[in-house]
Amino acid sequence: MFDSRRLYDGAPAARHVPADQAAVRRSNLGLxxxxxRDAGPRSRARIAQDTGLNKATVSSLVAELSDRRLVTAxxxxxxxxxxxxxxxxxxxxxxxxxxxxxxxxxxVAVLVVDLRGxxxxxxxxxCDVPGLGPEGTLDAVAGLVGEGVAxxxxxxxxxxxxxxxxxxxxxxxxxxxxxxxxxxxxxxxxLDGLRARVAGDCPIRVENDANLAVIAEWATGPExxxxxxxxxxxxxxxxxxxxxxxxxxxxxxxxxxxxxxxxLGDPDLLCGCGRRGCWETVxxxxxxxxAAADPEDPVHDHGRDLETRLAEIAxxxxxxxxxxxxxxxxxxxxLGTGAAVLINVLNPRVVLLGGYFAVLxxxxxxxxxxxxxxxxxxxDLGGARVVLSTLGFSxxxxxxxxxxxxxxxxxxxxxPADGTAAGP
Amino acid sequence: MFDSRRLYDGAPAARHVPADQAAVRRSNLGLxxxxxRDAGPRSRARIAQDTGLNKATVSSLVAELSDRRLVTAxxxxxxxxxxxxxxxxxxxxxxxxxxxxxxxxxxVAVLVVDLRGxxxxxxxxxCDVPGLGPEGTLDAVAGLVGEGVAxxxxxxxxxxxxxxxxxxxxxxxxxxxxxxxxxxxxxxxxLDGLRARVAGDCPIRVENDANLAVIAEWATGPExxxxxxxxxxxxxxxxxxxxxxxxxxxxxxxxxxxxxxxxLGDPDLLCGCGRRGCWETVxxxxxxxxAAADPEDPVHDHGRDLETRLAEIAxxxxxxxxxxxxxxxxxxxxLGTGAAVLINVLNPRVVLLGGYFAVLxxxxxxxxxxxxxxxxxxxDLGGARVVLSTLGFSxxxxxxxxxxxxxxxxxxxxxPADGTAAGP
Numbered sequence: 001m002f003d004s005r006r007l008y009d010g011a012p013a014a015r016h017v018p019a020d021q022a023a024v025r026r027s028n029l030g031l032x033x034x035x036x037r038d039a040g041p042r043s044r045a046r047i048a049q050d051t052g053l054n055k056a057t058v059s060s061l062v063a064e065l066s067d068r069r070l071v072t073a074x075x076x077x078x079x080x081x082x083x084x085x086x087x088x089x090x091x092x093x094x095x096x097x098x099x100x101x102x103x104x105x106x107x108v109a110v111l112v113v114d115l116r117g118x119x120x121x122x123x124x125x126x127c128d129v130p131g132l133g134p135e136g137t138l139d140a141v142a143g144l145v146g147e148g149v150a151x152x153x154x155x156x157x158x159x160x161x162x163x164x165x166x167x168x169x170x171x172x173x174x175x176x177x178x179x180x181x182x183x184x185x186x187x188x189x190x191l192d193g194l195r196a197r198v199a200g201d202c203p204i205r206v207e208n209d210a211n212l213a214v215i216a217e218w219a220t221g222p223e224x225x226x227x228x229x230x231x232x233x234x235x236x237x238x239x240x241x242x243x244x245x246x247x248x249x250x251x252x253x254x255x256x257x258x259x260x261x262x263x264l265g266d267p268d269l270l271c272g273c274g275r276r277g278c279w280e281t282v283x284x285x286x287x288x289x290x291a292a293a294d295p296e297d298p299v300h301d302h303g304r305d306l307e308t309r310l311a312e313i314a315x316x317x318x319x320x321x322x323x324x325x326x327x328x329x330x331x332x333x334x335l336g337t338g339a340a341v342l343i344n345v346l347n348p349r350v351v352l353l354g355g356y357f358a359v360l361x362x363x364x365x366x367x368x369x370x371x372x373x374x375x376x377x378x379x380d381l382g383g384a385r386v387v388l389s390t391l392g393f394s395x396x397x398x399x400x401x402x403x404x405x406x407x408x409x410x411x412x413x414x415x416p417a418d419g420t421a422a423g424p
Numbered sequence: 425m426f427d428s429r430r431l432y433d434g435a436p437a438a439r440h441v442p443a444d445q446a447a448v449r450r451s452n453l454g455l456x457x458x459x460x461r462d463a464g465p466r467s468r469a470r471i472a473q474d475t476g477l478n479k480a481t482v483s484s485l486v487a488e489l490s491d492r493r494l495v496t497a498x499x500x501x502x503x504x505x506x507x508x509x510x511x512x513x514x515x516x517x518x519x520x521x522x523x524x525x526x527x528x529x530x531x532v533a534v535l536v537v538d539l540r541g542x543x544x545x546x547x548x549x550x551c552d553v554p555g556l557g558p559e560g561t562l563d564a565v566a567g568l569v570g571e572g573v574a575x576x577x578x579x580x581x582x583x584x585x586x587x588x589x590x591x592x593x594x595x596x597x598x599x600x601x602x603x604x605x606x607x608x609x610x611x612x613x614x615l616d617g618l619r620a621r622v623a624g625d626c627p628i629r630v631e632n633d634a635n636l637a638v639i640a641e642w643a644t645g646p647e648x649x650x651x652x653x654x655x656x657x658x659x660x661x662x663x664x665x666x667x668x669x670x671x672x673x674x675x676x677x678x679x680x681x682x683x684x685x686x687x688l689g690d691p692d693l694l695c696g697c698g699r700r701g702c703w704e705t706v707x708x709x710x711x712x713x714x715a716a717a718d719p720e721d722p723v724h725d726h727g728r729d730l731e732t733r734l735a736e737i738a739x740x741x742x743x744x745x746x747x748x749x750x751x752x753x754x755x756x757x758x759l760g761t762g763a764a765v766l767i768n769v770l771n772p773r774v775v776l777l778g779g780y781f782a783v784l785x786x787x788x789x790x791x792x793x794x795x796x797x798x799x800x801x802x803x804d805l806g807g808a809r810v811v812l813s814t815l816g817f818s819x820x821x822x823x824x825x826x827x828x829x830x831x832x833x834x835x836x837x838x839x840p841a842d843g844t845a846a847g848p
Contacts, residue, residue, distance in 0.1 A: 169801065169802055178803065179802065228675055245674075250669075250771070251770055251772065252651070252773035252806070252807055252808070253807045255802045256769060256770055259765075262765045273801060341683075344683060345666075345680060345682065346675055347676055347678070347679040377593065377685045377697060378602075378677070379602065382677050382679040383677045384676070
C-alpha cells in the first residue's frame with residue numbers, strides 16, 4: 001500500500017520501528033486512516049484484508065478513529081459480497097483542518113482544507129509584497145490565517161497545522177527565508193514572525209513554494225502519484241519542484257529546484273537576483289508582460305488581480321493580437337529551453353506547468369514542445385509528457401494544507417476523542 | 425545498517441518481504457555478508473548484536489557462508505572483550521569476482537574485482553571506437569572479457585556477472601545503446617552482441633557509464649556514502665551520474681543525467697549529437713585539446729594513451745605555457761557554468777570531478793569555483809564541495825564490477841558450496 005509519508009519526509013515508512021505498544025497503536029491508526037483516504041470507503045473486513053492487520057485489531061482501531069471523529073461508519077457494503085454484508089467505514093475528519101498560506105510577489109493567499117480534502121476557505125488578496133516589506137507582509141499573512149481559523153471554527157473544525165509557502169530559499173527547521181530575490185528578502189525569520197502574530201500553539205512550518213506546489217500535484221492533482229514529476233510554476237519568478245521516484249527532491253540542504261537562475265536567458269537582461277541572463281528573465285511573468293504590452297498597459301498593474309490580467313492577455317491572443325501572440329510564442333520556446341535541461345538531467349514522466357504557465361498554457365505548449373524536441377537528447381522526450389496543472393495558483397497553498405494534515409495521518413491521536421485538536 | 429541494494433535497484437530493501445523460509449535464509453545470508461563488507465571483520469556475537477539476528481542463527485549463517493567460501497573465520501577478537509573471546513569472521517570471497525567493461529570513444533577497458541574489492545586484472549586499450557564500429561568494438565570488448573575470465577580463473581575465481589559501461593543512453597532491460605552520439609551509435613544491441621561473443625552463461629548487463637561511475641564513487645571512493653552526490657566525468661563527452669538521498673537517480677526511463685547537451689556552450693559549435701551550443705562543446709576533451717594545441721600536435725593523437733596525452737598537457741601547464749593555461753581556465757570556467765545548473769537544481773553535498781576533469785583538476789577547480797560562486801543562488805554553493813575523484817578513468821569499470829558483485833550480496837546461495845559460481 002502507498003504511504004505518503006515517504007514523499008514529504010523523504011524516509012521510507014518501513015524504516016520506522018515503533019518503540020512501544022502506544023507507538024504501534026498510533027502507527028496502525030495512521031495506517032487505517034491513510035488507507036481510507038487513498039483507497040476510499042470500505043468495510044472493516046476489507047480493511048483487515050488490505051492492510052494485513054487482524055479483524056479484531058481493525059475493529060478496535062476503527063472504534064478509536066470514530067471516537068476521534070476521524071471516520072464514520074454508515075452505509076452497508078453490498079458490492080460483490082458473499083455472506084454478511086459489512087458496514088462501510090468512511091474518512092470523515094470534518095473536525096480537523098490544515099491551513100496553507102502563501103506569500104508571493106503580487107499576492108498573499110490562504111486555503112483551509114479538512115481531512116477529506118474539502119476546502120473550507122480559499123482567499124487570495126492582491127498585495128505588493130516587495131513594497132510592503134517583511135513586517136507588513138507578515139501582518140497580512142497573519143490576518144489571512146486568522147480568517148482561516150475563524151472560517152474553520154464556524155464549521156466546527158480545528159487547525160492541526162499551518163504551512164507557509166515562500167518563493168525562495170528556506171532554511172529548515174528555523175523557517176528563515178534566506179534568499180527570496182523577487183521579494184527583495186534576505187534572512188527574513190518568517191516562522192518567528194508568524195509565531196509572534198498568530199494566537200494559539202498550532203504548529204507552523206515554512207517551506208519553499210515550489211516544493212509545496214509539486215506536493216499538491218503529486219497528492220491531489222490529475223497526475224497524482226506520478227513517481228517522476230517536474231512541476232514548473234510561472235509567476236514573477238519560476239518555481240521548480242521535483243519528485244524523484246516518489247519522493248520530494250530536497251537536496252542536501254533543502255535548496256533544490258532553483259532552475260530560474262540557470263543562465264539560459266538573454267545575457268543582457270538583469271534578473272531580480274542581481275545576475276544577468278537568468279532563465280527567469282525570459283520566462284517569468286514580467287518577461288511575458290513586457291514583451292506583450294507597453295508599460296502603461298493595465299496588464300502591468302500589480303494592484304489588479306493576476307487572473308484578470310492574464311485573462312486579458314488570453315483574450316488578446318484569442319483575438320489574434322500579433323504582439324501578444326509573438327510574446328507567448330517566445331516565452332513558450334524559452335520555456336522549452338529550460339525544461340529540456342530538466343528533462344535531460346531528471347528524465348521525468350511528466351512536466352507539469354503551473355501558475356501562469358497553466359493559465360496561458362494553450363498558447364505556450366506548442367512552441368515549448370518544438371523546442372523540447374530539438375533539445376532533449378532522448379527520443380520522444382524520454383517519454384515525458386507536458387501537462388497543464390488544474391490547480392491554478394492554488395497549488396502551493398493546497399500543498400501547504402496537505403503537509404499540515406499529514407501530521408494527523410502520522411499520528412491520529414493528535415486529535416482528542418472530544419473532537420478538538422491538540423498541539424503536538 | 426546501510427543496505428546498498430537501495431542504491432542500485434532504487435527500491436528500499438525493507439519493502440522486500442521474503443516469501444518463504446528459503447527466501448528468509450537467503451536474505452539473512454546477504455545481510456551478514458554485506459555487514460562484514462561494510463563494517464569489517466567481527467565475531468559471531470558482534471554480528472548478532474549488530475544485526476538483531478539471534479546467535480544460533482548467525483552461527484548457522486556463518487557456517488553456510490564459510491562452506492560457500494564467502495567468509496573465513498580466523499583470528500581471535502580480544503578488543504574490549506569480556507568473557508570468552510570470539511573468533512573473527514572475515515569477508516573472503518576470493519572464489520568469485522565481478523567484471524566491469526567499458527567502451528568509450530578512445531578506449532575499451534576491463535576491471536575484474538573479487539568480493540573483497542581486490543582487483544585481479546585491470547586493462548585499458550587505446551581504441552578508435554567510432555572508427556571500428558559496433559561489430560569491431562564488441563569483438564574487442566569480448567576479447568577483454570575473455571582476458572578477464574582467464575585472469576580470474578588463474579586465481580581460482582569465477583565471475584558472477586559482467587557489466588558493460590556505454591557512453592550514451594541505454595534501454596533496459598534489453599541492453600540496447602539507443603543513442604551514443606560520441607560513438608556515432610544508434611540502437612546498437614550491445615547486450616545481444618556480447619551474449620553472442622562471450623562463452624558461458626554469466627549474466628551480462630549494459631548500463632550508462634556515468635551511472636556506473638557514480639555508483640563506484642558512492643560505493644568505494646573517498647566520498648563514499650555521501651547521500652547527495654553529483655559526479656561529472658570529463659571525456660570526449662561529459663557524463664553525469666547523480667545520487668539523490670542515497671539512491672541512484674535513474675529517471676522514469678533510466679535516461680537521466682544527460683547534462684552534456686544542455687545549451688550552455690558556444691552557440692556556433694557543432695556537437696557530436698548534431699545540435700549546436702551543447703555544453704560538451706566547451707568542456708569535453710575535444711574542446712580542451714582544440715583550445716590548447718594545434719591540430720598536428722601529438723596530444724590530439726587518438727592512437728596514444730589518453731593518460732600520457734593528459735600528462736603532457738599538465739606538464740605544459742606546469743611549465744607556464746600560456747595557451748595551455750588559457751585553455752584550462754576557459755574549460756574550468758565553463759565547467760562551473762554547467763555545474764552551477766546542477767547545484768541549483770539538485771543541491772548536492774559534493775560535486776565529484778572524474779575522468780580528465782580529475783587528472784587536470786588542479787588547473788580547473790579555481791576558475792570553476794569562481795564561476796560557481798557567481799552562478800549558484802544559494803549562499804556558499806548551498807553547502808556543496810568540489811572534490812577530485814581518485815578513481816581516475818576506472819570509475820565506470822569499477823562501478824560495473826561492483827554492480828555485478830551485488831548479485832552475490834543479494835543472494836549468496838548463487839555461489840555453490842564447492843566454490844564455483846552458478847548462473848542465476
